[in-house]
Amino acid sequence: MQKRQLVLEDGTRFLGTGFGSDREISGEVVFNTGMTGYQEILSDPSYCGQIVTMTYPLIGNYGINRDDFETITPSIHGLIVKEVCDLPSNYRSEETLDRFLKANDIPGLAGIDTRKLTRLIRNHGTMKGLFTSADCSVERAMQLLHQEIGITNHVERVSTVKPYVVPGRGRRIVLVDFGMKHGILRELTKRNCHITVVPHHYSAEKIRRLKPEGVMLSNGPGDPKYVPDAVRMIEEIIPDIPVFGICLGHQLIALACGADTEKLRFGHRGANHPVKDLTTGKTVMTSQNHGYTVTKESLAGTELELTQLALNDGTVEGLAHKRYPAFSVQYHPESSPGPEDTYQLFDRFLANIITHQSEEKREEVSCRSVQI
Known part of the structure; x- marks a missing residue:
């Protein structure tokens, strides 16, 4: 050497x-x-x-x-x-x-x-x-x-070039690849999802043509503001399709809903980062890797609800939309490496899909009744 x-x-x-x-x-x-x-x-x-x-x-x-x-x-x-x-x-x-x-x-x-x-x-x-x-x-x-x-094109360098399918007989999920970890695929396939992985620049129209029941936004590198096409795509699909964002996907949801992001001094990278869930009061240990964060003050005036906070520095770790079935976390629930405290978030995503479909059916029945 x-x-x-x-x-x-x-x-x-x-x-x-x-x-x-x-x-x-x-x-x-x-x-x-x-x-x-x-x-x-x-x-x-x-x-x-x-x-x-x-x-x-x-x-x-x-x-x-x-x-x-x-x-x-x-x-x-x-x-x-x-x-x-x-x-x-x-x-x-x-x-x-x-x-x-x-x-x-x-x-x-x-x-x-x-x-x-x-x-x-x-x-x-x-x-x-x-x-x-x-x-x-x-x-x-x-x-x-x-x-x-x-x-600035880090996402472009690590995203898939063209769509591909990981077949399953369960829920149809479109996974937008901004630099996806295989751990996300592992958790979705474990739940028997039919997954279509698409590039970072895939449009809302193209995603709708795939008839997804839910859309997952993956992790990825760099500044979320360098992925403007994804922000526009999320703005269009979020009222109609359940969405779950992880890490960079979480930041992109925030930008799409009118919030802002900023660069951290030295970022969060490692395992066993404590995060408090504000809805349950419980604290979980998480695996993290990010250099940017959602600016907490920018959430005011948006339709995003702050759901989780980092206990080490008080930064934003979780968001949920107040009207639409969309939520996100800054950490990695698929871990790899790290603790496995938050795998159930994938189950929550699938539960959101079921709830959303039930509501759509009720609305459809209600509209038919009015027409009769």
Whole structure:
């Protein structure tokens, strides 16, 4: 392994040992507080364009297996760890973390003070950083960073190109892919749903032609305001079709209903984030990965009801529409990795579909009675 460095946009330099791919790459440097789940983190499309720092000191100790992927092609830009394990020990392990990163052309950096880097991000917010060789000067690295043009099409890079079907005999669900984790598919197929996955730019008209009983809006990377087509689509379908939004999907529902979003200082990334349900008074532990949030003050004057709050910082974690069968959560009820406290939200989504269909039938019967 050769020496490699991380240079941040403020000029801070971290010198360590490289593993994985040796390519030079830049990205937004963030941190994740999970003790496990690095395979799911590496394969989560929501990390597109980011270099992830793991705060847990030893990563790679249970290797890489065939079951825990959240997408086929990882889009994370880089991984930073305190110590990388070269000899994993787990009955499911099929290859080392280093070998996996090499195969997917993802660079890694080990042996740096990850606590110092995490404190830096917490104090100053997320920053752009560059993975480069140890002999590259800080001045040259800073020039390369400043030459980088901000990429805004993260969703386009991770969304499916064309629709496809995951067949089932249950409810017909259209899943809009903004950077979907396979965990969402797993929970819907577990409930025998017939799922049609569509690209991020699919129009409301095209979605209606698929005759869905419900529409799910997936997680995804980046700023929700860079996906204006999706906001317009949601505005059109939300009065007619039950909708459930997760993470980026949650933020897009808020924008479609007149609320606003803003960038967090350093985001929420990790497992075991406590969230309070304001309707039940109960607290659940959640898995989270987002750098943007719905602005709480912007909900005033909209038809959205605040249903859940993050106990760590009071940010918006759940919304429900006051008139239409639409709701959303900022966290990941499909977990992967993380706690399984909120799987029942998928059941709530299907229950909303049944209730909506019953109401439509009553209205249809009422209209016929008036005509007679």
